Amino acid sequence: MEKDVKSVSRERFCYITRVQSFSASHRLHSKSLSDEENKRIFGKCNNPNGHGHNYKVEVTVQGKIDQNTGMVMNLTDLKQYIEEGIMKPLDHKNLDLDVPYFANTISTTENLAVYIWDNMIKLLPPNMLYEIKVHETDNNIFVYRGE
Ligand SMILES: Nc1nc2c(c(=O)[nH]1)N=C([C@H](O)[C@H](O)COP(=O)(O)OP(=O)(O)OP(=O)(O)O)CN2
Numbered sequence: 455m456e457k458d459v460k461s462v463s464r465e466r467f468c469y470i471t472r473v474q475s476f477s478a479s480h481r482l483h484s485k486s487l488s489d490e491e492n493k494r495i496f497g498k499c500n501n502p503n504g505h506g507h508n509y510k511v512e513v514t515v516q517g518k519i520d521q522n523t524g525m526v527m528n529l530t531d532l533k534q535y536i537e538e539g540i541m542k543p544l545d546h547k548n549l550d551l552d553v554p555y556f557a558n559t560i561s562t563t564e565n566l567a568v569y570i571w572d573n574m575i576k577l578l579p580p581n582m583l584y585e586i587k588v589h590e591t592d593n594n595i596f597v598y599r600g601e
């Protein structure tokens with residue numbers, strides 16, 4: 455008798471994404487460059503008083519769908535990880551003055567995506583973090599996958 459395909463269920467691999475917005479200010483400035491070089495390279499973003507963004511972060515995790523829960527990960531848990539790894543350290547902060555990581559790292563969105571990845575990888579179960587995507591503006595989107 456032919457095997458009932460339905461009864462032989464294989465484990466499915468799935469990607470789930472949680473989106474979280476936060477507001478922060480920053481200034482693009484390198485301590486290893488002169489004021490003139492900073493102004494030339496970063497333009498208006500080098501304004502000494504800084505500027506703000508309403509960042510939007512997409513955290514994507516990966517994994518097999520658990521046969522008992524039907525979930526890759528409970529989004530309630532992912533929400534808590536995001537609260538700990540993103541909202542607490544970054545929301546309503548000045549990245550350069552309030553976040554030690556950016557004391558000597560230029561607060562570009564590339565570096566922000568790396569910072570968020572490094573925070574989330576410590577909180578999530580092993581091998582589940584797939585991608586961090588950061589929207590700095592409607593037009594500027596940055597993706598980091600741990601490379
Ligand atoms: N490679 C990068 N370039 C720039 C970054 C960055 O993080 N990585 N960041 C900035 C500034 O932070 C700036 O605030 C954003 O630049 P810009 O595109 O000029 O933003 P606007 O305010 O003009 O808004 P748009 O919607 O993008 O026009 C600059 N470069």
Ligand SMILES: [Zn+2]
Nearest residue numbers: 480499505507
């Ligand atoms: Zn900016």
